[in-house]
Amino acid sequence: MTNLQVIGAGLGRTGTMSMKLALEEIGFGPCHHMVVTFGQEGCFKYFNNILKDKEVEESIKAVFKDFVAAVDYPGCMFYEELMKLNPDAKVILNVRDSPEAWAKSSGDTIFSANQANWLVSQLKVFMFQMFMPIHLYLIHKIMEKQSVHGVAPTDPDTDLAQMYTDWNNRVIETVPAEKLLIFNVKEGWKPLCYFLGVPVPDTPFPRVNSTEQWQNKVSGMMKGNILNALTRVVVAGLIFACGYYLLVGF
Known part of the structure; x- marks a missing residue:
């Protein structure tokens, strides 16, 4: 078991950085997010274990053991495992206005290779592997596993809008309705705070990244x-x- 009270099942580029700050502001911190992994001790070892199906549960516990909430990649990839480890936790599915809006945002950022032709795509992937932290490469490889997305988000042949739709449908089908909030950050504080049972702040909802x-x-x-x-x-x-x-x- 870990200490998670909130599990973010929404994919990256659904306002997850804003969500991290929002959750921490209303008392659900620290909140894990992809940015945390850049300074997280042992994350290469843990993600390498997960990729190789070795000590998976122990590695997931190690990654999230010091956190009250988790959003964004890599946490969203393990929402089902985290639910089993934290049966009382609530789940939030961050969404965009439409699958196409998410595909555009993710295609311009985290999956930019998807928007290029094959040669440029391979060059971008090579540059990513060569000059970005190795744990990010491992996280991307985990994304491609059948148990997560089953497709390579960086592959130009991958339909990102369909991948997003399939993922959201999977979350809705696997999370009990009473434990799930489908949330667009444009909705602001009220639905989030009501769902979590905390007061609504009198400060603006975070808008970052x-x-x-x-x-x-x-x-x-x-x-x-x-x-x-x-x-x-x-x-x-x-x-x-x-x-x-x-x-x-x-």
């Missing part, structure tokens, strides 16, 4: 990682050159 903000953040991260990689290559080359000249002379 737009497509433009996400693209700028990831672009900066990618550039930084590429620069670091190039720096390591140059330094390694200089060390090799110095060693070579010291050994064989000028």
Whole structure:
């Protein structure tokens, strides 16, 4: 068992960063979100275990053991396992205005390779694997497993709108109606607070992580990682050159 009181089953790009901040503001924090994994100790080991179907339950427990709520990837992928571990938890399915709206947002951000032709798609996937943290690659591979999406969201042949629709239908079919809130962040505080049984804040509902903000953040991260990689290559080359000249002379 973990300590989760709220399980977010909605896919990424459904207002999950805004939801994280909202839940923490009304007392359901800390809340796990993809951003947390960048500094989470042991996450590579845990996601590698899950991908290999090794110590899956123990690894899921380890990832979420210090949190009261979880939204976004990777938590949404394990909503059924988390429900079993936390039978009293409530489930929130974040949604967008339409499947097409979600496909556009996710295609412009987390699954941008999906919107490219095959060659560009493969290049984007290669760059992602080379210059982004390895645990993100593992999370994407878990997404492709039959037990999660069964398709590769980065594949140009994948219909993202259909993937989103299939996922939401699966959640609605597998979560008891009395434990489930289908929620669009545009609805604001009231339905969320009523569902969770807490007072409605007198502050505006959080609105963060737009497509433009996400693209700028990831672009900066990618550039930084590429620069670091190039720096390591140059330094390694200089060390090799110095060693070579010291050994064989000028």
